[in-house]
Amino acid sequence: MKSKNVMLASALLISVATFAQKDQLKAAEKALKKGNIQEVESQLNQAESLISAASDAEKAQYYFLRETVYMDAVDKNQNVDKNLALAAKAAQEVVAIERKAGKLEYTTEVLKTISKIKDRLINGAIADSKEEKFKEGASKLNEAYLLDKKDTLNLYYASSFQLNAKDYDGALKSLQELRRLGFTGKxxxxxxxxxxxxxxxxxxxxxxxxxxxxxxxxxxxxxxxxPSKQGEIYKNISLILIQQKNIDEAKKVIAEARVLNPNDSSLAITEANLYLESKDFAMYKKLISEILAKNPNDADLLFNLGVISANAKNKEEAEGYYKRAIDVNPKYMNAYINLVALRLEAETPINAEMNKLGNSDKDNKRYAVLKEEKKRIYQGVIPFLEKAHGIDPKNEDIANTLLSVYGALEMSAEKKALKEKLGK
Known part of the structure; x- marks a missing residue:
């Protein structure tokens, strides 16, 4: 008998709570019609703890009112980013609940708000990018995508923002989703x-x-x-996987990308670099040969191969590629710059050794030998520096490096003429 009384008491408590919740939602609706947003929020806060047990219609009503409160705060410029995100989530709840229930009481109105929220999020992300707040911008673009998953371009831009923010885990998640969706952006x-x-x-x-x-x-x-962005997406996935040392998965992704984009030389280079990273030199050489056979006179390709070789500490091969890029395009400034930098790297160990030498006869003789080696290095870069300076006289790095080399070689006349030309 006692047990029945307890069950009856519990049922009464639930019934009373349900009535209270309905009253609070009705009161919130009335307050909204009167424009009393503060009262709307107060009534919703009272109903919040009971909403999980509410009917679908009441849940939809609750989230619709919540979204209205958040958007009112946005319109008043109150903690805009936070309230915009909360409004987006509340709006999504309304749409999901009503679609599942098959009754669209608030959906039509909410979809208009979703469009407004989406525009605000995208414009906010654009503003963030101008201030280089890429993490915040990526969050907004992801919210915009979740609001309208048909607009996959927002997810693509979110991945770009995440890469700029160095959020590689987030970028990989976004890029993998784009890959799954077959996004091309074309x-x-x-x-x-x-x-x-x-x-x-x-x-x-x-x-x-x-x-x-x-x-x-x-x-x-x-x-x-x-043009299609598919190659870029696959390449970025591969580069992140390489960074994460997930080489096997990176190879699978880049191989898939090559099938989809057989004429994309940047993908081919990424794949070659991948095998170089994993020290599979035979496969690397094979891929490089295939790339060059298709594009023997592509200066950008030759330059990029030079960069890859330089990163792999294969200086002789890198120099060969830079020179070939210059042969194809005699005004290829970056090839001159990298070629000079590559050659000047040779003076680092020479300087280190010279600094350790003492004043003994043996050390002085060694110092003289090293000094001649440095002299040969400087003499070797002068033709490239002069050519590059002739192509771009306003390039300060080239001009200053050339001045330093002239000075080190005691080429006073050349240094003076260049300084006068530069107005120094």
Missing amino acids: SKTFVATSAVTDKEEAFPSKEERDRMVKLKTHVKPRVDVV
Whole structure:
């Protein structure tokens, strides 16, 4: 008998709580109609502890009111980033609950708010990027993507922000999702110039643009093509996996990328570098040979191969690639700069040894030998420095390095002429 009384008492408690919750939600609705947001929030706070046991309709009502409170704070510029994120989550709850229940009482209104939130998040991310607040911007772009998963471009930009923020774990998660979705980012925009404003305008379709051209309201029709970003996505996944020492997975990803993008030389270089990292020199040489056979006169390719070889401490091979890049494009400044830097690296161990020498006859003789070695290094870089300076006289690094080399070789006349030319 006592047991039945306890069960009856519990049922009464639940019933009373349910009535209280309904009253609070009704009170919150009334307060919203009166524009009393503070009262809305107060009533919602009272109902919060009971919402898990509420009906779907009441849950949807609760989250709709929550989203309204958060957006009111956003509109008043109160802790915008936090409230915008909370509004987005509340709005998503409404849509998910009502779609599952099959009753769309608040969804139509909430979808309008979602569009507004999405725009605010994207604009906020753009503002963050201008201040180099990439972590904060990435969070906003991820929120925008979660609000509208059809707009995968936001996830792509979020991954770029995460890379800039050096959030490699977050970037990898975003990039892997893009890979799973088969995202390419490839698109066409149909553009024509307004005959009235003389400004280019984009159209939703080719047919619409062509119709306006026929009506002579627009002229100069053209198509803006955004190339596929798939190769870049796979490459970035591979680079992060390499950094994480997950070489086997990186090889799988880059091999998949090569199949999808067989003509992407940057992917081919990444794959070659991958095998170099894992010290599979035979495979590295094979891939490099294939790359060069397809693009023997690609200066950028040759330069990048030089960088890879330099990073692998294969200086002779790196120098060969830089020289070949210069042969293809005699004005390739970065090839000159890297070639000079590569050669000047040889003076580091020489300087270290010279600094350790004493004043004995033996040490003095060794010092003289090392000094001649440095002299040969400086003489070897002068032609490249002079050529680079001729190509870009405003490049201060090149000019200052050339001045230093002239000074070290006691080429006073050349140094004086260059200083006068630079106005120093």
